[in-house]
Amino acid sequence: MTKLIIVGSKGRMGEALMRLAGQDPKLELVAGVDKGDNVLDFIDRCDVLVEFAHHSLSGDLAKIAVDRGKSMVIGTTGHTADERKAIETASRNIPIVFAPNFSVGVNLLFYLTQIAAETLGENYDQEIVEMHHRQKLDAPSGTARRLGEILARAAGGTYDELTLHGRHGDVGKRPRREIGMHALRGGDVVGDHTIHFSTIGERLELTHRASSRDTFASGALRAAQWVRSQKPGLYSMQDVLGLKQ
Ligand code: NAD
Numbered sequence: 001m002t003k004l005i006i007v008g009s010k011g012r013m014g015e016a017l018m019r020l021a022g023q024d025p026k027l028e029l030v031a032g033v034d035k036g037d038n039v040l041d042f043i044d045r046c047d048v049l050v051e052f053a054h055h056s057l058s059g060d061l062a063k064i065a066v067d068r069g070k071s072m073v074i075g076t077t078g079h080t081a082d083e084r085k086a087i088e089t090a091s092r093n094i095p096i097v098f099a100p101n102f103s104v105g106v107n108l109l110f111y112l113t114q115i116a117a118e119t120l121g122e123n124y125d126q127e128i129v130e131m132h133h134r135q136k137l138d139a140p141s142g143t144a145r146r147l148g149e150i151l152a153r154a155a156g157g158t159y160d161e162l163t164l165h166g167r168h169g170d171v172g173k174r175p176r177r178e179i180g181m182h183a184l185r186g187g188d189v190v191g192d193h194t195i196h197f198s199t200i201g202e203r204l205e206l207t208h209r210a211s212s213r214d215t216f217a218s219g220a221l222r223a224a225q226w227v228r229s230q231k232p233g234l235y236s237m238q239d240v241l242g243l244k245q
Helices: 012-023 055-068 081-090 104-123 142-154 214-227
Strands: 002-007 027-033 048-051 071-074 095-098 125-132 163-165 179-185 191-199 202-210 233-235
Touching (some): 012 214, 071 214, 081 095, 095 214, 104 191, 104 202, 125 142
Parallel strands (some): 002 027
Antiparallel strands (some): 125 191, 191 202
């Protein structure tokens, strides 16, 4: 049984984490902590602190976790270099899983994309298509960018060198090593990503579709069960899944 405290428990991710942790017989939810609560009131009863709150909080929480010998899962994004450093420093003493995307499917997609790119080689044209809801402010998505980086590395180049964003007008024939990147926007799509590998005679498409935040929450809870038996260190979701390349 892994005993958890969820920090940021009243947020969108916190709500999903609290609900899913409550349904998992291998997890015991010690407390949900949000603004106005004191984590020190509960910390001695937990094994793992799971934080999806705010980047300014992660470093201080990590210091508390070191002090009390607890493990951590950090899903919060947007840390400054100093905040990231504080997490890295804490990870010398306790195990911490720190990942910008806890979806098991997306992390497996990263791995499969690398294998596909290395196996298929340069005769297969590579195009990435992502779709997100109409409120999304940035393009391409961080996940699409990461996929582009994986393809570029397998091709022996860099993302900036090889990626072409969209096509319009008299663009000419497709260069062999180009990585096409296309961002669709509409409705309430949580996040779809497809990598197309196309050559003469066949096509391979790898697709991931997220339809709810529960996918990130269940990945983070899987990480919480994994992390408590690890040695001190900074781990990614790839480590949790045994996909480290
Ligand atoms: P949200 O704004 O809905 O929730 C954040 C919660 O944290 C709020 O309830 C807020 O009151 C609480 N909080 C803020 N400061 C706090 C403090 N000092 N002490 C205690 N509680 C505090 O945000 P969200 O959509 O749930 O996302 C939270 C974080 O998780 C963001 O950084 C987001 O980017 C990240 N996120 C990561 C993944 C992933 O897979 N790693 C997925 C989704 C979101």
